[in-house]
Amino acid sequence: xxxxxxxxxxxxxxxxxxxxxxxxxxxxxxxxxxxxxxxxxxxxxxxxxxxxxxxxxxxxxxxxxxxxxxxxxxxxxxxxxxxxxxxxxxxxxxxxxxxxxxxxxxxxxxxxxxxxxxxxxxxxxxxxxxxxxxxxxx
Amino acid sequence: xxxxxxxxxxxxxxxxxxxxxxxxxxxxxxxxxxxxxxxxxxxxxxxxxxxxxxxxxxxxxxxxxxxxxxxxxxxxxxxxxxxxxxxxxxxxxxxxxxxxxxxxxxxxxxxxxxxxxxxxxxxxxxxxxxxxxxxxxxxxxxxxxxxxxxxxxxxxxxxxxxxxxxxxxxxxxxxxxxxxxxxxxxxxxxxxxxxxxxxxxxxxxxxxxxxxxxxxxxxxxxxxxxxxxxxxxxxxxxxxxxxxxxxxxxxxxxxxxxxxxxxxxxxxxxxxxxxxxxxxxxxxxxxxxxxxxxxxxxxxxxxxxxxxxxxxxxxxxxxxxxxxxxxxxxxxxxxxxxxxxxxxxxxxxxxxxxxxxxxxxxxxxxxxxxxxxxxxxxxxxxxxxxxxxxxxxxxxxxxxxxxxxxxxxxxxxxxxxxxxxxxxxxxxxxxxxxxxxxxxxxxxxxxxxxxxxxxxxxxxxxxxxxxxxxxxxxxxxxxxxxxxxxxxxxxxxxxxxxxxxxxxxxxxxxxxxxxxxxxxxxxxxxxxxxxxxxxxxxxxxxxxxxxxxxxxxxxxxxxxxxxxxxxxxxxxxxxxxxxxxxxxxxxxxxxxxxxxxx
Numbered sequence: 001x002x003x004x005x006x007x008x009x010x011x012x013x014x015x016x017x018x019x020x021x022x023x024x025x026x027x028x029x030x031x032x033x034x035x036x037x038x039x040x041x042x043x044x045x046x047x048x049x050x051x052x053x054x055x056x057x058x059x060x061x062x063x064x065x066x067x068x069x070x071x072x073x074x075x076x077x078x079x080x081x082x083x084x085x086x087x088x089x090x091x092x093x094x095x096x097x098x099x100x101x102x103x104x105x106x107x108x109x110x111x112x113x114x115x116x117x118x119x120x121x122x123x124x125x126x127x128x129x130x131x132x133x134x135x136x137x138x
Numbered sequence: 139x140x141x142x143x144x145x146x147x148x149x150x151x152x153x154x155x156x157x158x159x160x161x162x163x164x165x166x167x168x169x170x171x172x173x174x175x176x177x178x179x180x181x182x183x184x185x186x187x188x189x190x191x192x193x194x195x196x197x198x199x200x201x202x203x204x205x206x207x208x209x210x211x212x213x214x215x216x217x218x219x220x221x222x223x224x225x226x227x228x229x230x231x232x233x234x235x236x237x238x239x240x241x242x243x244x245x246x247x248x249x250x251x252x253x254x255x256x257x258x259x260x261x262x263x264x265x266x267x268x269x270x271x272x273x274x275x276x277x278x279x280x281x282x283x284x285x286x287x288x289x290x291x292x293x294x295x296x297x298x299x300x301x302x303x304x305x306x307x308x309x310x311x312x313x314x315x316x317x318x319x320x321x322x323x324x325x326x327x328x329x330x331x332x333x334x335x336x337x338x339x340x341x342x343x344x345x346x347x348x349x350x351x352x353x354x355x356x357x358x359x360x361x362x363x364x365x366x367x368x369x370x371x372x373x374x375x376x377x378x379x380x381x382x383x384x385x386x387x388x389x390x391x392x393x394x395x396x397x398x399x400x401x402x403x404x405x406x407x408x409x410x411x412x413x414x415x416x417x418x419x420x421x422x423x424x425x426x427x428x429x430x431x432x433x434x435x436x437x438x439x440x441x442x443x444x445x446x447x448x449x450x451x452x453x454x455x456x457x458x459x460x461x462x463x464x465x466x467x468x469x470x471x472x473x474x475x476x477x478x479x480x481x482x483x484x485x486x487x488x489x490x491x492x493x494x495x496x497x498x499x500x501x502x503x504x505x506x507x508x509x510x511x512x513x514x515x516x517x518x519x520x521x522x523x524x525x526x527x528x529x530x531x532x533x534x535x536x537x538x539x540x541x542x543x544x545x546x547x548x549x550x551x552x553x554x555x556x557x558x559x560x561x562x563x564x565x566x567x568x569x570x571x572x573x574x575x576x577x578x579x580x581x582x583x584x585x586x587x588x589x590x591x592x593x594x595x596x597x598x599x600x601x602x603x604x605x606x607x608x609x610x611x612x613x614x615x616x617x618x619x620x621x622x623x624x625x626x627x628x629x630x631x632x633x634x635x636x637x638x639x640x641x642x643x644x645x646x647x648x649x650x651x652x653x654x655x656x657x658x659x660x661x662x663x664x665x666x667x668x669x670x671x672x673x674x675x676x677x678x679x680x681x682x683x684x685x686x687x688x689x690x691x692x693x694x695x696x697x698x699x700x701x702x703x704x705x706x707x708x709x710x711x712x713x714x715x716x717x718x719x720x721x722x723x724x725x726x727x728x729x730x731x732x733x734x735x736x
Contacts, residue, residue: 057400058399100401101289114524114526118423
């Protein structure tokens with residue numbers, strides 16, 4: 001026969017778990033960043049600031065980004081390496097975006113060219129308006 | 139008829155505080171041979187709490203102010219150096235003591251029934267200590283803080299299911315930034331210390347319930363003296379660390395403010411996490427993560443895995459072998475993590491080094507001796523290709539960016555990927571694109587800086603612009619004029635550098651002067667590389683004025699170093715005297731106790 005004490009003992013664990021869940025859910029929600037999806041951000045650059053073969057790194061909505069100018073136009077990416085998040089830099093001679101932390105390399109389409117990264121760099125939108133270049137997040 | 143003995147009288151304050159009862163509740167009933175290790179951990183925690191509270195008086199937890207305020211504590215606040223260095227070194231010392239405590243407990247099988255919870259609580263405290271140290275690493279907001287946090291938190295995202303949520307919880311956003319600093323601050327200053335304090339109390343309580351087998355009670359007076367000796371000994375060791383090895387708390391990049399746009403290389407974690415980074419580099423990504431996630435669980439589960447009744451070490455060969463293997467793996471991985479070059483360098487170096495053709499292999503020792511090896515710039519940084527490929531054709535695949543020896547036209551841009559300001563100066567100057575006289579092969583970076591091969595020296599003007607100029611540089615008339623200005627300036631820079639190195643060897647953390655000297659150099663070297671004699675004298679004049687100011691500050695730092703050194707020696711002497719006094723008192727009380735027992 002399941003006595004009162006035994007019943008309470010059996011119920012104690014699930015009740016405690018339910019309470020923890022009820023309290024834990026709002027706690028985790030509170031701790032998660034507000035507005036996880038970043039708001040669209042734009043940075044304007046002067047075309048003359050960037051000669052062919054050169055690059056610029058800048059913060060876009062608080063995150064590092066990079067734009068590279070080649071003979072074929074402008075290429076812009078979020079600059080965080082997809083391996084562990086270090087900021088990539090442009091190397092003109094090999095023509096790649098290089099991560100100084102563990103040697104990951106990406107081509108100008110953002111594809112992995114070598115090193116430990118597995119995912120491509122996320123591209124940014126580039127709009128050319130006369131002398132002004134606008135780089136914006138999607 | 140003899141009178142009944144009077145009960146011992148308590149003092150006014152002690153009787154109202156219930157000091158005797160409190161002492162009985164706090165004291166462990168009995169202690170084993172290694173009890174002092176646990177006691178030293180408690181002393182260390184108390185020191186960290188006190189020094190951390192003092193740091194909070196001046197520290198500002200905001201990305202715009204954190205680095206400056208942490209630096210101000212070190213160099214401007216009276217005795218701030220002792221507090222900050224002590225706190226930083228104390229974290230490492232505390233973790234080392236915790237690890238030693240764990241090792242001894244494992245060797246002595248102190249986790250066996252009925253002491254399972256003592257072990258679980260103690261090891262949970264070790265893991266919490268690790269988390270506390272790691273969160274504290276973020277707070278100075280240096281390049282090291284920023285990038286170590288970025289690299290350490292990034293793998294969380296790869297965990298299946300909850301990974302992105304965990305990463306968002308840790309960083310407070312997509313990238314490391316102000317929310318990360320706030321979270322680390324709250325965790326390091328409030329949440330984790332509270333958990334540690336509660337955990338220590340629980341550990342002490344559990345220890346009372348299940349003392350170490352074979353432990354003996356000590357006299358309260360002896361115990362008080364021993365605790366005092368442990369506290370003084372801990373303080374002495376910490377002071378010695380601060381005085382003789384201040385650099386331990388300031389690895390490379392710890393004296394440069396955080397910059398999300400510039401990842402320095404190499405970034406290495408603190409010594410107590412080197413093994414983890416080496417493990418991750420060694421194994422496939424998910425396997426490394428899985429092992430790192432399972433290790434804490436395995437550590438906590440030890441009492442439930444080894445449940446046999448045998449405690450004697452010599453009768454537990456399997457357990458001893460496992461402990462020895464784990465310790466050996468930790469030591470080897472830590473050593474591997476400490477000397478890890480950029481992972482990208484490895485395969486190129488392995489193949490070229492083994493090649494019998496001297497032309498092919500000579501570049502490896504040259505590169506190792508160069509400033510590029512020191513900065514972890516690997517072969518593919520200039521030559522492209524796949525540095526991880528073991529096959530020659532794959533490694534040298536043009537589709538993977540292999541360029542062989544870079545064309546001279548590409549060299550400035552190649553070097554400019556890192557040496558941006560110098561490259562900009564060169565490109566805008568006399569030998570920039572399209573301005574080279576008569577289309578001849580002009581001097582490029584490699585002409586001066588790689589004159590003898592891959593052993594690119596630190597930029598020493600005596601080597602780059604020797605007096606007289608070598609034949610290959612004589613066709614550049616501007617260089618002769620500049621040489622007259624550069625050599626004296628470089629000599630003063632070199633002298634300042636030697637003073638700063640001497641300062642770094644004394645009882646001082648980095649002064650920041652080396653960083654400012656580098657900034658000064660970065661201001662005048664672009665003018666040199668524009669090869670414009672009209673502009674250069676003014677740049678040199680500004681640099682000389684800057685050097686005057688830095689030299690004055692170096693003199694002040696030298697005076698400060700002298701004061702700190704004398705204080706440290708006095709402190710060490712005093713601590714030794716106190717230890718000796720406590721030792722004598724201990725022996726006296728022990729003899730008196732033995733006499734009473736007899």
